[in-house]
Amino acid sequence: MRILAIETSCDETAISIVEAKDGLETPSFDVLAHLVSSQTKIHAPWGGVVPNLAKREHQKNLIPILRQALTKFKKVKKLSSDRKEKIADWPPRKIADVKKILAREPELLARFLKFIPTITAPPIDALAVTRGPGLEPALWVGINFAKALALVWQKPLVPVNHLEGHIYSVLIPTINHKLKPKISISFPALALLVSGGHTELILIKNWLEHKTIGQTLDDAAGECFDKVARLLGLPYPGGPAIAKLAKQFSNETSARGATPAVGQGPASGWKTYSLPRPMLHSPDFNFSFSGLKTAALYLVKKESPLNQAQRAALAYECQQAIVETLVKKTAKALIKLKPRTLIVTGGVAANQELKRQMKKMITTLSPELADCQLLISNSQLSTDNATMIAVAAHLHLQKKKKISKNFSADGNLKLD
Numbered sequence: 249m250r251i252l253a254i255e256t257s258c259d260e261t262a263i264s265i266v267e268a269k270d271g272l273e274t275p276s277f278d279v280l281a282h283l284v285s286s287q288t289k290i291h292a293p294w295g296g297v298v299p300n301l302a303k304r305e306h307q308k309n310l311i312p313i314l315r316q317a318l319t320k321f322k323k324v325k326k327l328s329s330d331r332k333e334k335i336a337d338w339p340p341r342k343i344a345d346v347k348k349i350l351a352r353e354p355e356l357l358a359r360f361l362k363f364i365p366t367i368t369a370p371p372i373d374a375l376a377v378t379r380g381p382g383l384e385p386a387l388w389v390g391i392n393f394a395k396a397l398a399l400v401w402q403k404p405l406v407p408v409n410h411l412e413g414h415i416y417s418v419l420i421p422t423i424n425h426k427l428k429p430k431i432s433i434s435f436p437a438l439a440l441l442v443s444g445g446h447t448e449l450i451l452i453k454n455w456l457e458h459k460t461i462g463q464t465l466d467d468a469a470g471e472c473f474d475k476v477a478r479l480l481g482l483p484y485p486g487g488p489a490i491a492k493l494a495k496q497f498s499n500e501t502s503a504r505g506a507t508p509a510v511g512q513g514p515a516s517g518w519k520t521y522s523l524p525r526p527m528l529h530s531p532d533f534n535f536s537f538s539g540l541k542t543a544a545l546y547l548v549k550k551e552s553p554l555n556q557a558q559r560a561a562l563a564y565e566c567q568q569a570i571v572e573t574l575v576k577k578t579a580k581a582l583i584k585l586k587p588r589t590l591i592v593t594g595g596v597a598a599n600q601e602l603k604r605q606m607k608k609m610i611t612t613l614s615p616e617l618a619d620c621q622l623l624i625s626n627s628q629l630s631t632d633n634a635t636m637i638a639v640a641a642h643l644h645l646q647k648k649k650k651i652s653k654n655f656s657a658d659g660n661l662k663l664d
């Protein structure tokens with residue numbers, strides 16, 4: 249089963265071609281092409297993603313990225329090059345249908361009609377596309393593009409929930425197509441999904457059977473990283489920038505022989521700060537990060553202008569507060585639910601400190617959880633990409649879930 253997947257839910261234009269083998273018992277995947285074009289530089293001046301700019305960029309990027317993905321695919325599979333056709337070979341009805349599907353994406357339509365008629369349909373079995381959640385103007389570009397390709401190439405199209413993509417991305421430990429270690433998920437599983445738009449704890453009874461047991465009541469963890477980064481004058485996306493500065497702080501303080509004792513006053517001349525760990529002791533599995541951001545704002549105002557050491561200390565404490573909250577809440581859910589697998593995924597799962605603390609927590613938490621396997625998404629697959637969309641689509645096809653043809657973008661699509 250070869251799937252060509254498209255992801256445009258936010259500020260990454262991504263296309264992947266993935267070959268899926270075996271059924272649900274031990275699914276294995278071979279990533280034949282994995283293309284991601286990030287728009288972060290375009291959105292950076294605004295400190296966040298601007299939906300209409302994202303839409304414009306997706307329209308511009310999809311055809312060049314498809315072209316690259318197909319080239320890679322042909323190289324990997326040693327396929328011969330294309331027979332050229334001219335647009336005139338297409339019956340007027342086909343052109344009219346494509347024009348109708350891409351009526352709201354004129355720039356993409358022009359590129360589509362210039363390129364697609366010159367190539368033959370690639371040897372794939374299905375197409376997949378992100379349906380939501382995400383920014384609707386951005387989602388629509390990918391959906392309409394996928395619908396037009398499905399029509400022209402006569403392939404089935406699987407709509408995919410972006411969050412399912414993040415969860416099952418852990419089935420691919422590496423995007424190097426020559427290495428194919430098999431990963432299995434033992435159920436029940438618990439997933440911590442932490443991204444720019446989501447912070448959720450999800451109980452997974454079996455493949456694609458999800459129940460959200462906790463979520464953020466306001467800002468997502470990634471959003472908190474992004475907002476505090478902005479306060480500190482760091483570029484968007486804030487997560488990697490804060491992590492880098494936090495590392496500088498730990499390196500400096502350990503070089504001076506002091507472990508950063510957070511919130512306990514100066515450490516070898518380097519000031520430390522204390523930020524709240526929101527909802528750590530609440531009886532549920534919910535999160536809240538807007539208070540943390542506000543506390544950071546007060547500190548920045550109070551201490552302004554911040555020197556480099558102060559900015560690094562604040563970045564360190566912000567990362568610690570977010571990571572500690574995520575790890576402790578996850579530990580609480582693990583103790584209560586005793587799953588056989590813990591999945592940590594989403595953009596924030598790329599954070600090294602989060603990975604370190606999660607690994608430590610799970611090995612020391614309780615003897616009852618000694619056999620609980622920890623699956624953290626590969627850093628290249630934790631932020632948005634289309635490989636994860638292909639993986640989720642494969643699971644849908646294996647489960648023979650009903651696939652609707654006339655689906656629309658759903659910015660608030662839920663998991664359960």
Ligand code: KG4
Nearest residue numbers: 443444445470485486487595596599631632
């Ligand atoms: O999953 P993702 O690419 O997009 C969404 O679906 O939201 O996640 C993006 C988020 C951003 O908020 C970004 O700051 C955060 O993930 N992020 C990180 C790191 N890399 C990306 N946060 C902390 N540490 C990182 N290394």
Ligand code: ZN
Nearest residue numbers: 414443631632
């Ligand atoms: Zn995402």
